[in-house]
Amino acid sequence: MESDFDKFASECTDEKLVEITSINRNRFQLAIVIAADLEISKRGIDKTKIEELKGIINRRKEEESILEPKESAIWTRLLGLSRYLSIYLVTGITLVIATITIWAINMGGMAVFYIPFTILLFLPFMITSLFSMLDISKHKNAISFGIKLSMVLLVFPSYFLPLFYEGGGVLIATICTGIAVYVLFIKKDLKARILVVNMIGSFILTLLLILILTAMIFS
Numbered sequence: 001m002e003s004d005f006d007k008f009a010s011e012c013t014d015e016k017l018v019e020i021t022s023i024n025r026n027r028f029q030l031a032i033v034i035a036a037d038l039e040i041s042k043r044g045i046d047k048t049k050i051e052e053l054k055g056i057i058n059r060r061k062e063e064e065s066i067l068e069p070k071e072s073a074i075w076t077r078l079l080g081l082s083r084y085l086s087i088y089l090v091t092g093i094t095l096v097i098a099t100i101t102i103w104a105i106n107m108g109g110m111a112v113f114y115i116p117f118t119i120l121l122f123l124p125f126m127i128t129s130l131f132s133m134l135d136i137s138k139h140k141n142a143i144s145f146g147i148k149l150s151m152v153l154l155v156f157p158s159y160f161l162p163l164f165y166e167g168g169g170v171l172i173a174t175i176c177t178g179i180a181v182y183v184l185f186i187k188k189d190l191k192a193r194i195l196v197v198n199m200i201g202s203f204i205l206t207l208l209l210i211l212i213l214t215a216m217i218f219s
Helices: 004-011 014-023 030-043 047-107 109-132 140-158 162-186 190-218
Strands: none
Touching: 004 030, 014 030, 014 047, 047 109, 047 190, 109 140, 109 190, 140 162, 140 190, 162 190
16 A cells, blocks of 8 residues: 555655755655655666756755855845834935925915824834834834734824825725735835835935925925
8 A cells, every 4th residue: 555655755756856855865754765766666766867966956956055144245235224214214204294394384274184094004113113213133023913903003194095095095095005005914024114114204204205395496
């Protein structure tokens, strides 16, 4: 009767069998190695073919080892950029809120409603930026709490927008929910979460700064 190990070996490619019986022999159970050896004999894979497959496997591993440091270096640079984005967000958000507050007070009337709207828009990104400036090795739980709080503040107010802006409000609420789901449930690494939130916040902030400067130039 065919055992589970024999069945597993029979479903492996020639390359996988060689990997099990030679290159990564110590990583597998003895029963699997024996089953793989028997399968190699059944298939009539000779020593020349085995050496050829070993060469293919080793070359692939070398290529992967070359690519990994490059990917790691890129990721390290992006994570380093996150701290600068945090500084940019804190400074820029403070400037934008102050500018809109002064403008709204001078305009009076309905313009004052732009003040709480701007604060609600940027509060989640401000919270994440401030918490991300802490030492992640010492304040991991606090930073994680800050990100979760910022996502709640991003999503919850957005659900009221459809009451005032109908289709546009639904779209914004959907986007906010998508961002929160991505940050909290798809991105597991804390540094990656900070980077994603900071990048989104920086994009929104930059867009608003451009609009404010354009309005000031042409007013």
